[in-house]
Amino acid sequence: MKISVIGTGYVGLVTGVCFADLGNDVICMDIDKEKIEKLSKGIPVIYEPGLEELLKRNLKEKRIKFTTSMKETVEDSEIIFIAVGTPPDENGEPDMRAIWNVAKQIAQYINGHKIIINKSTVPVGSAERVYKIIKENLTNNHEFDIISNPEFLREGSAVYDFMNPDRIVIGGSEERAIEKVKELYQPLDAPILITDVKSAELIKYASNAYLATRISFINEIATFCEATGADVELVAKGMGLDKRIGPHFLNAGIGFGGSCFPKDTLGLVTTAKKFGVECSIVKSTIEVNNQQRIKFFEKIYNYFNKELKDKTFGIWGLAFKPDTDDMRESPSIEIINLLLEKGAKVKVFDPAAIENAKKIWKEKIEYTSGMYEVCENSDALIILTEWNEFKQADLKRVHNLLKTPVIFDGRNIFGAKKLRSKGFDYFGIGIKQ
Ligand code: UGA
Numbered sequence: 001m002k003i004s005v006i007g008t009g010y011v012g013l014v015t016g017v018c019f020a021d022l023g024n025d026v027i028c029m030d031i032d033k034e035k036i037e038k039l040s041k042g043i044p045v046i047y048e049p050g051l052e053e054l055l056k057r058n059l060k061e062k063r064i065k066f067t068t069s070m071k072e073t074v075e076d077s078e079i080i081f082i083a084v085g086t087p088p089d090e091n092g093e094p095d096m097r098a099i100w101n102v103a104k105q106i107a108q109y110i111n112g113h114k115i116i117i118n119k120s121t122v123p124v125g126s127a128e129r130v131y132k133i134i135k136e137n138l139t140n141n142h143e144f145d146i147i148s149n150p151e152f153l154r155e156g157s158a159v160y161d162f163m164n165p166d167r168i169v170i171g172g173s174e175e176r177a178i179e180k181v182k183e184l185y186q187p188l189d190a191p192i193l194i195t196d197v198k199s200a201e202l203i204k205y206a207s208n209a210y211l212a213t214r215i216s217f218i219n220e221i222a223t224f225c226e227a228t229g230a231d232v233e234l235v236a237k238g239m240g241l242d243k244r245i246g247p248h249f250l251n252a253g254i255g256f257g258g259s260c261f262p263k264d265t266l267g268l269v270t271t272a273k274k275f276g277v278e279c280s281i282v283k284s285t286i287e288v289n290n291q292q293r294i295k296f297f298e299k300i301y302n303y304f305n306k307e308l309k310d311k312t313f314g315i316w317g318l319a320f321k322p323d324t325d326d327m328r329e330s331p332s333i334e335i336i337n338l339l340l341e342k343g344a345k346v347k348v349f350d351p352a353a354i355e356n357a358k359k360i361w362k363e364k365i366e367y368t369s370g371m372y373e374v375c376e377n378s379d380a381l382i383i384l385t386e387w388n389e390f391k392q393a394d395l396k397r398v399h400n401l402l403k404t405p406v407i408f409d410g411r412n413i414f415g416a417k418k419l420r421s422k423g424f425d426y427f428g429i430g431i432k433q
Helices: 010-021 033-040 052-061 070-075 096-108 126-137 157-161 175-188 197-227 232-240 261-274 280-303 331-341 354-364 395-401 415-419
Strands: 001-006 025-029 065-068 079-082 115-118 143-146 168-171 192-195 312-316 347-349 380-383 404-409 426-428
Touching: 001 010, 001 070, 001 312, 010 025, 010 052, 010 065, 010 079, 010 157, 025 070, 033 065, 033 197, 052 065, 052 157, 070 096, 079 096, 079 175, 096 115, 096 126, 115 126, 115 175, 126 143, 126 197, 143 175, 143 197, 157 395, 168 175, 168 197, 168 354, 175 192, 192 197, 197 261, 232 312, 261 280, 280 331, 280 380, 280 404, 280 426, 312 331, 347 354, 415 426
Parallel strands: 001 025, 001 079, 025 065, 079 115, 115 143, 168 192, 312 347, 312 380, 380 404, 404 426
Antiparallel strands: none
8 A cells, every 4th residue: 555654753663664564655754854864774763673674674675765745745645644743742731733734734735535544642632623624724625534543552662563563443434444444454463443533542542541550550559568568579460460450561660751651641631631521540640650750769868868979870771661762751860860969970871872861961970881880989770771681780790890789779670689698788669678
C-alpha cells in the first residue's frame, strides 16, 4: 500500500520503517530538514535497538523515503498517518497545535480518497476536530475518512513492539476505511479491536494511566515495606502470581519518566476535568510519582547527615529507562539537581544518554565514558537506570574504587543480601534499610 507518516519522532519513525519492512511504499515527512537529511542517509537520529538496520535495508530497497514536502506526502499516498508530538503545555494539557496545523495542511493537498489515521496520543474528541478542520479547509470535493489507531510501542523495544503488538485498535465509523487499515495490519497477526473513534482515543490514555498507576501503587507499597521490614520484591512477586493481577509493571523504583506516562497521566486528569470528571486515582498516581524521587534523594541526604558540600557522587544511568538515550522527564534529572543544589559534585555514566545529558547540565557535572570511572574516589554510587551492563558489574572493583563502599540503588538491580555480604552499605527501594 502507499502510505505516509507525518512526524518522525519515536512513534512516527518506527511506524514508517516497520510498514516499509512489511512491503509497503512509505513516505516519512517532517518539518525538521536536518533530521530528514540524516534519515535519508540511513542515520536513525534516535537510539532504538534494531532500527538502524531496518532503516538502511528499506532505504536500499527503495521502500521508504524521507521528505519535508507536505504536498508530496499527501498527494502520493492513500493512507496518511499523523504522528506528531502532543507535549504538555503550561497547564498540563496536551498541546494540540501541531496536529491541528497538520490537518489544515493535509486538506490543501487532498487529490483523491484518503484515509487519515491519527497515531499520536490525543484527548478524546480530537479525531472529530481533525475531521472538521480538514472539511473546512478542503479545496475540492474529494472524500476522506478519519481513523484513530493508537500506538502502544515502548521506547527501547519499539521495533519489536510494533511488529509484535498485543492488540491493534482501529477506531472509526466508515467500513471502507476500517477494512483497508485492517488489511494494512494483516501481516502482524495480532488481535484487532474495532471501536468507535472516541473509545480508541480513550483506550490509549486509559492504558498508559493504568500502567503508571500500577507503578505508583507498588512504589507506595515499597514505602510501606521500608517502614515495616517487608521486601517489596517478594510482595510484588506474590501479588503477580495471581492471574488477575499478573507480574508486569510492578517493579518498584524511583518512579516513571519518559515522554508518555508523565504527560498522559496529566493529560487524562486535565481533559477529564473539562468534561466535569475528577480522576482522583490518576491524580494520586502523579503525586506518588513526584514524591518517589524526593524520597530517594532524602535517603542519600540523611545518610550523609544532611551535609553534601564536600561529597562526590558517581551515577550509573541517566535515561528514563534502559536501551534508550531519551532523558525526557527522567527521574535522574530531579535527583541530580537536588544533589547539585546541596553543593555535591556529580560524575555520571550512561551507555547512551550522555550527549542528551550534556544539553541539560553542560559544565555543571562531570561526564565519564565508563561505569568504573564514575566510582573512582566517589563517596557513594547511585544507580538511576537499570542498564543490563550494570547488573554484571565487578563488585569487588567497585568496592575498591569507591571512597566509601555505599550504594543507593534506585532500581533494585542488586540483592541487598548479596551486596551487604560483600561489605557495602546498600540502600534499595522497598527493602529493609
Ligand atoms: C509507555 C507504554 O508502556 C507504551 O505502551 C506506550 O506506547 C508509550 O508509553 C507511549 O505512550 O508512547 P515508554 O514510556 O516507552 O512506554 O516506557 P515504559 O517501558 O512503559 O516505562 C515508562 C517508565 O516507567 C520508565 O521510567 C520505567 O522505568 C518506569 N517503570 C516501568 C517502573 O518504574 N516500573 C515498572 O515496573 C515499569
